[in-house]
Amino acid sequence: VAFLVAYQQNKQLIGDKGLLPCKLYLQSVKRYFKGKIGLDALSFAPTIIWFLEWSDMDGILDGISVLGLMISAFVLVTGCANMILMALLWILYLSLVNVGQIWYSFGWESQLLETGFLGIFLCPLWTLSRLPSSTPPSRIVIWGFRWLLFRIMLGAGLIKIRGDRCWRELTCMDYHYETQPVPNPIAYFMHRSPWWFHRFETLFNHFIELVVPFFVFLGRRMCIVHGVLQILFQ
Structure with a gap:
């Protein structure tokens, strides 16, 4: 892409x-x-x-x-x-x-490059065959990906908290849909939601970006929960 x-x-x-x-x-x-x-x-x-x-x-x-x-x-x-x-x-x-x-x-360019660099070490040196199950990728590379994802999401949450008081006051979603760069078909109806729903949206954003990233360090089951929540959030 x-x-x-x-x-x-x-x-x-x-x-x-x-x-x-x-x-x-x-x-x-x-x-x-x-x-x-x-x-x-x-x-x-x-x-x-x-x-x-x-x-x-x-x-x-x-x-x-x-x-x-x-x-x-x-x-x-x-x-x-x-x-x-x-x-x-x-x-x-x-x-x-x-x-x-x-x-x-934009930050995604450097993050894409970092992801691509880590991806180099997931593969065999020159053959196009799959890695044997007896020689999986290094745990260092796997944890490199986890650390990258942790930094991306936690950083996105922290920059909001530090950058604009509306994120601390839970009011950002009151007008987000008026200014979002790529509105979708349900944006109009989301914008007309009641005030308490907008507060919930902002709190849920904070939960996903400031709390859920730590799940990646809490074992396989929490990693799966982390992945599902992040995919649904996106």
């Missing part, structure tokens, strides 16, 4: 005639580091675009998106992957995020 979205919108956002052309961005980074594409420039903006010809940036952006789309579709459809394919997907998307500027500054 991320690569498909990139293919649909990157030319308009960061292409040759985009709102914030990534070629200009990379040129400014290059000037900042005295015209050299060295370790400093690579660490500031890690992207494989540094090593490509910039005369057709639209083609480069499309090429990265299409290649990522093809590989990820193969993994999705066949259920087969290895560390090489997963690492390549991570490098391709990292290359887009690091030239995407404000268009790729």
Whole structure:
């Protein structure tokens, strides 16, 4: 989905005639580091675009998106992957995020990259066959995913508590449906719910984001409860 979205919108956002052309961005980074594409420039903006010809940036952006789309579709459809394919997907998307500027500054981009990086270590090194049951993925990787999910949800709850007093006063849902960016067919009816229902919605949000994340550390059954609640919440 991320690569498909990139293919649909990157030319308009960061292409040759985009709102914030990534070629200009990379040129400014290059000037900042005295015209050299060295370790400093690579660490500031890690992207494989540094090593490509910039005369057709639209083609480069499309090429990265299409290649990522093809590989990820193969993994999705066949259920087969290895560390090489997963690492390549991570490098391709990292290359887009690091030239995407404000268009790729939303927190989900870095979280998708972190998820993808952990995904590299779930797979065999080069074979596309499934891992034998006698050699499951490392517990370190599994706990890495759990820690990531814990941080995402707890952070979402804490930023609300700190960011706006309506979350502390339980009034945010009074007007949420008037301003939500992607309303759904029942949003109108939810908005017209009684005041006590809106208070319940806000409390339930706090429960899901501030309490339920801790379930991931309380054993398998609570992990399952955690998963079901998070999926229903989304």
